[in-house]
Amino acid sequence: MAKVKTKWVCQNCGYETLKYIGKCPDCGTWGSLVEETECITKSSNQSVIIDDNPICLINEIKITESIRISTGYEEFDRVLGSGLVQGSLVLLAGDPGIGKSTLILQTAGHICSKGNKLIYVCAEESGSQVKLRAKRLNVNSDNLYVYSQTNLEAVINQLDVIKPDFLVIDSIQSVYTSNITSSSGSVSQIRECTNILMDIAKNKNITVIIIGHVTKEGNIAGPKVLEHMVDTVIYFEGDKYKSQRLLRAIKNRFGSTNEIGVFNMIDNGLEEVNNPSELFMKERTDNATPGSVIIAANEGTRALLVEVQALVGSTSYPSPRRVSTGVEYNRLLQIIAVLEKRIGLNLSKHDVYVNVIGGIEIDEPAADLGIALAIATCFRDVVVDSDCVIIGEISLSGEIRNVSDIEKRIYEAQKLGFKKAIVPKLSKKLPQGLSEIEIIQVPRLMDAIKVCVSKK
Ligand SMILES: Nc1ncnc2c1ncn2[C@@H]1O[C@H](COP(=O)(O)OP(=O)(O)O)[C@@H](O)[C@H]1O
Ligand SMILES: [Mg+2]
Ligand SMILES: [Zn+2]
Numbered sequence: 111m112a113k114v115k116t117k118w119v120c121q122n123c124g125y126e127t128l129k130y131i132g133k134c135p136d137c138g139t140w141g142s143l144v145e146e147t148e149c150i151t152k153s154s155n156q157s158v159i160i161d162d163n164p165i166c167l168i169n170e171i172k173i174t175e176s177i178r179i180s181t182g183y184e185e186f187d188r189v190l191g192s193g194l195v196q197g198s199l200v201l202l203a204g205d206p207g208i209g210k211s212t213l214i215l216q217t218a219g220h221i222c223s224k225g226n227k228l229i230y231v232c233a234e235e236s237g238s239q240v241k242l243r244a245k246r247l248n249v250n251s252d253n254l255y256v257y258s259q260t261n262l263e264a265v266i267n268q269l270d271v272i273k274p275d276f277l278v279i280d281s282i283q284s285v286y287t288s289n290i291t292s293s294s295g296s297v298s299q300i301r302e303c304t305n306i307l308m309d310i311a312k313n314k315n316i317t318v319i320i321i322g323h324v325t326k327e328g329n330i331a332g333p334k335v336l337e338h339m340v341d342t343v344i345y346f347e348g349d350k351y352k353s354q355r356l357l358r359a360i361k362n363r364f365g366s367t368n369e370i371g372v373f374n375m376i377d378n379g380l381e382e383v384n385n386p387s388e389l390f391m392k393e394r395t396d397n398a399t400p401g402s403v404i405i406a407a408n409e410g411t412r413a414l415l416v417e418v419q420a421l422v423g424s425t426s427y428p429s430p431r432r433v434s435t436g437v438e439y440n441r442l443l444q445i446i447a448v449l450e451k452r453i454g455l456n457l458s459k460h461d462v463y464v465n466v467i468g469g470i471e472i473d474e475p476a477a478d479l480g481i482a483l484a485i486a487t488c489f490r491d492v493v494v495d496s497d498c499v500i501i502g503e504i505s506l507s508g509e510i511r512n513v514s515d516i517e518k519r520i521y522e523a524q525k526l527g528f529k530k531a532i533v534p535k536l537s538k539k540l541p542q543g544l545s546e547i548e549i550i551q552v553p554r555l556m557d558a559i560k561v562c563v564s565k566k
Pocket of ligand 1: 213
């Protein structure tokens with residue numbers, strides 16, 4: 111007999127309770143608990159115990175190399191940790207309209223061209239809408255099946271008919287399972303559906319890609335509640351009004367999470383950007399401007415050159431504004447404090463805005479020196495030489511500290527034609543091959559200003 115259960119579920123984090131409370135005790139959101147009725151007709155949790163994985167000693171376990179399949183895009187593969195692992199469950203999350211369906215359809219085209227069968231479940235669109243997009247993206251293959259369906263059981267039936275290697279669910283918020291009666295998009299539904307899909311991935315060895323819309327605080331559950339359930343979580347980000355898109359792994363059971371992949375959205379789909387530094391530098395003018403500095407950031411296995419801009423303007427308000435985009439706010443406050451105390455810049459009557467160009471988030475201290483110079487040059491109306499790259503962490507005493515992977519950063523700068531690198535005092539000798547760039551070691555913030563700042 112069917113069992114009916116009601117519970118209150120936080121639509122933000124998935125916290126469950128039996129009675130209503132105004133504020134979620136787990137994530138602290140107000141009014142996010144919604145009553146959900148679960149009618150369990152056939153519990154997928156009550157599975158029969160099959161002991162095909164007997165207990166064994168760690169020394170007896172043989173390592174089986176997992177099979178990886180390329181997505182056809184180097185940028186995507188790198189973020190996944192060199193391709194999709196067979197039988198894994200990947201969540202691709204992002205804002206609506208950012209290009210998730212586009213990316214997956216292009217990837218599907220490539221995967222199918224290598225002889226793999228794929229079912230693309232378009233729960234939000236009709237088959238002909240998908241066909242139109244595929245035509246625009248120039249995707250066609252005899253191995254690519256499109257299924258406009260929202261019921262997960264119907265999809266499962268097709269798995270036995272088609273026997274695919276890949277399954278794409280676009281999106282998890284619009285499919286439902288008949289196991290429970292909650293409406294599609296609710297926390298209970300997307301969790302239960304993800305459970306079922308995980309089962310499919312592991313037991314049938316089908317690689318499953320789930321697309322999830324990131325929702326602003328609202329009624330529909332976001333991908334956050336799924337993150338702990340899946341193998342890999344990838345976010346697709348970018349400014350909707352610009353063409354640049356970033357892929358970023360938030361969680362990865364099969365690879366590192368500090369890689370980013372860069373794409374460009376053009377008329378006929380997404381094209382990958384293999385040399386993002388070049389792209390970030392392209393919009394830059396040759397003339398140096400006050401407040402503009404190039405830094406070498408480290409993103410996973412590669413270094414990226416990005417521009418940091420600062421704007422400093424006087425204000426009549428008693429508390430000046432500090433605004434940062436792409437840089438951690440507290441980091442900015444700390445850098446401003448060091449500039450005031452160690453260099454003597456009086457910023458207490460000035461608003462300071464700092465912006466990292468290209469939507470990149472810099473969360474490493476190696477950007478400190480660049481940010482400090484951007485603020486200082488804008489304040490004094492001078493410039494950092496345009497052929498100069500700035501690398502270094504600033505300590506509270508105004509000293510420049512060493513950073514990781516310094517060679518990689520300098521190489522990238524040399525590759526893009528920069529003539530000077532301002533770096534911390536190095537503790538080791540740099541390898542050969544860096545002869546085209548002058549490496550200037552600076553012990554203190556003051557020294558950095560002396561060597562690379564000049565009048566306009
Ligand atoms: N006919 C079209 N021509 C050019 N670009 C389009 C067209 N249709 C959609 N796009 C672009 O693709 C984006 C939507 O991508 P999509 O993959 O559907 O996003 P998501 O699946 O993340 O919601 C739109 O923002 C738009 O920029
Ligand atoms: Mg879509
Ligand atoms: Zn919550």
